[in-house]
Amino acid sequence: xxxxxxxxxxxxxGVSAAAGPLAEDxxxxxxxxxxxxxxxxxxxxxxxxxxxxxGLSYLQLAVYRAFPLSEPGRWVTLLDGEGREIGxxxxxxxxxxxxxxxxxxxxDLRYLTPHVVEVVEVxxxxxxxxxxxxxxxxxxxxxxxxxxxxLPNLVDHVRALGTHRYLIQDREGRRAExxxxxxxxxxxxxxxxxxxxL
Amino acid sequence: xxxxQPRPSAESGQTxxxxxxxxxxxxxxxxxxxxxxDGRGGRRWLVVADGEARVLAAAGLWPATGPGLGVxxxxxxxxxxxxxxxxxxxxxxxxxxxxxxxxTGARVEPFVGSGALLAETRRGPVTLLRGSAALAADLxxxxxxxxxxxxxEPLEIDPxxxxxxxxxxxxxxxxxxxxxxxxxxxxxxxxRILRYAxxxxxxxxxxxxxxxxxxxxxxxxxxxxxxxxxxLVYGDWPLHGRLGHGLxxxxxxxxxxxxxSLLGILLQVWRGRVANRVGSQVxxxxxxxxxxxxxxxxxSYFDKAQLGEIMNRVSVDTARMQEFLTDGAPYFISxxxxxxxxxxxxxSMSWRLALVAILPGPLMIGTSYVCxxxxxxxxxxxWGMMARLNVVVNxxxxxxxxxxxxxxxxxxxxxxxAVSDRLVQQNIVTNNIxxxxxxxxxFVSGLGNILIWYVGGALVLHRxxxxxxxxxxxxxxxxxxxxxxxxxNLVNWxxxxxxxxxxxxxxMDTDPDVAEAEDALSIGRIEGRIRVRNxxxxxxxxxPVIRGIDLEVEPGEMIGxxxxxxxxxxxxxNLLCRxxxxxxxxxxxxxxxxxxxxxxxxxSQFGVVLQDSxxxxxxxxxxxxxARPDATREEIMRAARIANAHVFIVKQPDGYDTMVGERGAxxxxxxxxxxxxxxxxxxxxxxxxxxxxxxxxDTQTERAIQEAIARLVRGRTTxxxxxxxxxxxxxxxxxxxxxxxxxxxxxHDELMARGGRYAELVNAQRENARMAGEVGIGA
Numbered sequence: 001x002x003x004x005x006x007x008x009x010x011x012x013x014g015v016s017a018a019a020g021p022l023a024e025d026x027x028x029x030x031x032x033x034x035x036x037x038x039x040x041x042x043x044x045x046x047x048x049x050x051x052x053x054x055g056l057s058y059l060q061l062a063v064y065r066a067f068p069l070s071e072p073g074r075w076v077t078l079l080d081g082e083g084r085e086i087g088x089x090x091x092x093x094x095x096x097x098x099x100x101x102x103x104x105x106x107x108d109l110r111y112l113t114p115h116v117v118e119v120v121e122v123x124x125x126x127x128x129x130x131x132x133x134x135x136x137x138x139x140x141x142x143x144x145x146x147x148x149x150x151l152p153n154l155v156d157h158v159r160a161l162g163t164h165r166y167l168i169q170d171r172e173g174r175r176a177e178x179x180x181x182x183x184x185x186x187x188x189x190x191x192x193x194x195x196x197x198l
Numbered sequence: 199x200x201x202x203q204p205r206p207s208a209e210s211g212q213t214x215x216x217x218x219x220x221x222x223x224x225x226x227x228x229x230x231x232x233x234x235x236d237g238r239g240g241r242r243w244l245v246v247a248d249g250e251a252r253v254l255a256a257a258g259l260w261p262a263t264g265p266g267l268g269v270x271x272x273x274x275x276x277x278x279x280x281x282x283x284x285x286x287x288x289x290x291x292x293x294x295x296x297x298x299x300x301x302t303g304a305r306v307e308p309f310v311g312s313g314a315l316l317a318e319t320r321r322g323p324v325t326l327l328r329g330s331a332a333l334a335a336d337l338x339x340x341x342x343x344x345x346x347x348x349x350x351e352p353l354e355i356d357p358x359x360x361x362x363x364x365x366x367x368x369x370x371x372x373x374x375x376x377x378x379x380x381x382x383x384x385x386x387x388x389x390r391i392l393r394y395a396x397x398x399x400x401x402x403x404x405x406x407x408x409x410x411x412x413x414x415x416x417x418x419x420x421x422x423x424x425x426x427x428x429x430l431v432y433g434d435w436p437l438h439g440r441l442g443h444g445l446x447x448x449x450x451x452x453x454x455x456x457x458x459s460l461l462g463i464l465l466q467v468w469r470g471r472v473a474n475r476v477g478s479q480v481x482x483x484x485x486x487x488x489x490x491x492x493x494x495x496x497x498s499y500f501d502k503a504q505l506g507e508i509m510n511r512v513s514v515d516t517a518r519m520q521e522f523l524t525d526g527a528p529y530f531i532s533x534x535x536x537x538x539x540x541x542x543x544x545x546s547m548s549w550r551l552a553l554v555a556i557l558p559g560p561l562m563i564g565t566s567y568v569c570x571x572x573x574x575x576x577x578x579x580x581w582g583m584m585a586r587l588n589v590v591v592n593x594x595x596x597x598x599x600x601x602x603x604x605x606x607x608x609x610x611x612x613x614x615x616a617v618s619d620r621l622v623q624q625n626i627v628t629n630n631i632x633x634x635x636x637x638x639x640x641f642v643s644g645l646g647n648i649l650i651w652y653v654g655g656a657l658v659l660h661r662x663x664x665x666x667x668x669x670x671x672x673x674x675x676x677x678x679x680x681x682x683x684x685x686x687n688l689v690n691w692x693x694x695x696x697x698x699x700x701x702x703x704x705x706m707d708t709d710p711d712v713a714e715a716e717d718a719l720s721i722g723r724i725e726g727r728i729r730v731r732n733x734x735x736x737x738x739x740x741x742p743v744i745r746g747i748d749l750e751v752e753p754g755e756m757i758g759x760x761x762x763x764x765x766x767x768x769x770x771x772n773l774l775c776r777x778x779x780x781x782x783x784x785x786x787x788x789x790x791x792x793x794x795x796x797x798x799x800x801x802s803q804f805g806v807v808l809q810d811s812x813x814x815x816x817x818x819x820x821x822x823x824x825a826r827p828d829a830t831r832e833e834i835m836r837a838a839r840i841a842n843a844h845v846f847i848v849k850q851p852d853g854y855d856t857m858v859g860e861r862g863a864x865x866x867x868x869x870x871x872x873x874x875x876x877x878x879x880x881x882x883x884x885x886x887x888x889x890x891x892x893x894x895x896d897t898q899t900e901r902a903i904q905e906a907i908a909r910l911v912r913g914r915t916t917x918x919x920x921x922x923x924x925x926x927x928x929x930x931x932x933x934x935x936x937x938x939x940x941x942x943x944x945x946h947d948e949l950m951a952r953g954g955r956y957a958e959l960v961n962a963q964r965e966n967a968r969m970a971g972e973v974g975i976g977a
Contacts (some may be wrong), residue, residue, distance in 0.1 A: 026618040041321075042321055043319065043321050043324040043325075044321060044324065044325060044682065045322050045323050045324075045325070059322060060322065060323065063309075068310070107329070108237065109237050109309065109312075109314075110309040110310060111309070111310045111311070112233075112309060112310065112311045113310070113311055113328075113708040114236050123203060124558050124571075144237060144238045144239060145238050145239030145240070145259065146239060146259065147239070153582075155582045155585055155586070169311075171333070172312055172330070172331050172332035173311060173331030173332070174312075174330050174331050174332060175310070175311040183632075194575070195857075
């Protein structure tokens with residue numbers, strides 16, 4: 001495995017050497033961003049082409065973030081339509097502009113996690129879970145529209161990702177992220193102080 | 199459905215799609231979703247009509263009837279139509295059209311927090327709808343329906359897979375339950391608990407009578423002290439001096455006080471004992487019923503629920519209910535009665551003073567209603583912290599080998615320290631609240647006493663009241679304010695018990711997925727001819743694991759199931775054992791659909807030997823005779839001999855009486871397997887399942903197991919799964935599975951000659967075997 005901090009020009013070094021789509025590097029199938037381009041096919045599905053002597057192209061593509069929480073911007077693994085690994089892009093920023101945009105778009109759809117811009121209200125629904133541990137209804141305003149999450153408890157449904165960063169996942173599997181709790185409006189922060197360990 | 203929230207269906211003037219309200223004509227498929235193409239909240243529909251699939255978009259959001267942005271419509275299946283959502287409003291705009299002729303299939307791509315419904319076309323997959331995770335089941339059903347419609351086949355969907363809604367609040371029910379947790383009728387739950395107390399109604403009636411007498415007795419001492427005071431101060435002995443005057447009067451009153459106190463104690467003990475006995479017995483009954491419920495649940499319930507959670511319901515929740523029945527309810531009733539008696543006595547003595555006495559009451563109730571939610575919130579937080587600490591401890595202890603092996607003790611100590619520090623902080627905050635709130639309660643209740651002294655004292659000074667009444671009143675104050683202080687906490691206590699009761703009843707009320715047919719067939723000893731037709735199944739409706747399998751197996755035939763992990767081998771076995779029912783297609787045994795057969799009879803003729811042979815807590819003999827507890831010692835030994843297990847068993851210090859399982863002797867993997875084989879031999883099943891029966895044992899042990907298996911499978915229809923293909927040497931036919939489909943069938947030689955998938959697997963394994971220095975198949 002590559003350390004996150006290692007220089008990324010190591011991937012560039014593999015360009016000329018490898019004949020296939022991969023720039024083999026310490027067993028990590030890293031894709032060379034200079035030779036990879038992503039486009040949408042006629043039905044809107046993402047396609048990948050790897051330039052070079054082999055000139056491989058993939059008509060179907062699934063993108064996966066290796067570290068969706070700790071480093072969502074890097075380490076994107078591509079699988080083909082059959083679920084086989086194509087390789088991993090260490091740094092999507094090195095892709096051409098159009099490919100980078102499409103990759104980010106596709107990743108955002110797969111890891112649909114609206115960012116909370118306001119905590120409108122947290123209601124305790126004592127009809128469920130009883131008085132001691134009522135179900136909490138979080139009424140949120142997010143960058144993707146309003147969202148209401150139903151959390152039977154906080155312990156299993158809120159994960160602290162950092163000092164002021166939280167991931168909330170309701171019992172249906174819907175998610176929302178508080179990127180920086182200190183940046184929210186005062187009223188929202190008051191709700192968080194009441195229910196989270198701020 | 200809710201009446202206060204307008205539903206989209208109202209706009210188009212059509213009623214909600216309840217089964218009897220669904221119009222027989224209309225689009226064969228209508229499903230809605232709650233996300234736009236770019237993942238924002240919005241309203242989208244997929245409607246199949248006039249030979250094409252249409253995606254429609256309407257402005258605005260779904261009304262928040264359910265949780266989140268989700269559409270929360272009921273589903274219905276009628277006349278070959280699947281309607282999962284109210285129809286789109288007339289102003290909805292068609293954003294995409296796809297002729298059904300172009301659709302070759304449909305599937306759901308599960309994402310994180312959302313999912314997409316894709317149609318397969320010859321030009322590639324087309325994303326039709328995106329929906330939040332809450333709609334995964336809807337999209338899955340829609341995908342199945344779309345695929346069927348595109349092929350021109352009728353919809354084959356089990357009505358039980360449709361989303362169900364609470365008939366009262368309209369909220370969507372979680373899968374697998376009939377009870378809406380938000381709408382449980384609290385009174386009904388209490389009545390249901392009390393139904394379990396019905397056999398003990400005589401004892402309960404006694405306890406009730408004792409409680410009434412006891413409460414009355416407990417309010418007498420203040421009254422007596424009042425009498426004593428009046429006698430001493432005014433020479434005014436009660437009941438016109440019938441109890442004597444002077445020292446004699448004092449002696450009789452004090453004796454009475456002593457007697458009343460003793461009686462009170464005796465009644466309290468008696469009441470406690472009766473309540474304890476009845477409470478424990480009721481809970482015992484309830485626990486047994488619950489356990490029966492848990493045992494009868496389908497396996498799929500255990501896939502979804504966590505084991506710890508089920509254990510909690512059996513132990514913690516029933517304990518809470520018992521606490522309520524034995525402590526809570528009797529305490530509550532006696533406190534309330536005591537309060538009532540005290541108030542009546544006080545009003546009979548002096549109505550003015552009685553009014554003053556109950557004055558702080560509303561204040562106390564008010565304070566407690568303000569304080570309890572706060573205390574509760576902090577209490578919950580403390581509980582959460584404690585849970586985290588437990589997780590850390592649990593983790594480090596169960597993984598202690600790993601911790602030691604990697605020398606990470608200091609790290610574990612730090613991890614514990616960090617959580618413990620936070621717990622300390624939380625403890626301080628929470629306890630600060632307690633130590634502040636309680637003196638406040640004390641002060642408010644003390645206020646009443648202070649008022650009594652002033653108002654009562656003034657009445658005594660004005661000679662409108664005697665000293666004794668004042669003394670009696672100060673005594674009553676203690677009785678009065680105790681219950682008031684706890685009144686809202688008692689409500690809380692009851693809520694907790696009812697919540698626990700709900701969780702307990704929820705398990706009891708869960709429908710088994712694999713239900714016994716009402717007119718289940720009894721077919722006696724089965725021959726073992728098995729037919730699998732167009733079998734399709736997925737653990738979640740949108741993720742098919744078995745995608746259409748057809749197979750015919752003759753009685754006594756041994757089938758080897760081959761394929762990579764995830765190919766569907768184990769799932770096929772689960773379906774054959776009817777641990778799950780298929781989504782589509784059928785499995786027949788001797789010509790009868792599995793679903794039509796009596797489950798107990800079927801199970802008694804199925805035998806299973808699993809990879810990790812589970813041995814129960816008990817002796818080896820008991821484990822071998824698990825399915826036939828009446829087996830003789832000789833039968834047990836014969837089975838063990840056939841399984842090549844006899845010799846190693848008798849070598850154990852306690853022979854067949856050796857304890858195994860959780861607390862018992864340590865047996866090697868190969869030994870456990872042979873005991874499991876002996877269990878299957880004694881069970882004498884008609885259909886046998888071998889799942890990875892020989893993995894991870896040395897060559898000699900493997901030979902012993904192979905021998906045992908060869909004897910076991912003789913004359914039985916057998917399905918064997920093995921990663922090591924050499925294990926399948928004895929199979930009559932090999933069935934190669936890949937991605938939920940049969941790709942090849944034939945004998946080992948036939949398949950090798952064909953050079954297909956199987957040959958690939960064998961060669962790959964030979965390669966591995968050569969590298970590992972082991973012997974592969976055919977070598």
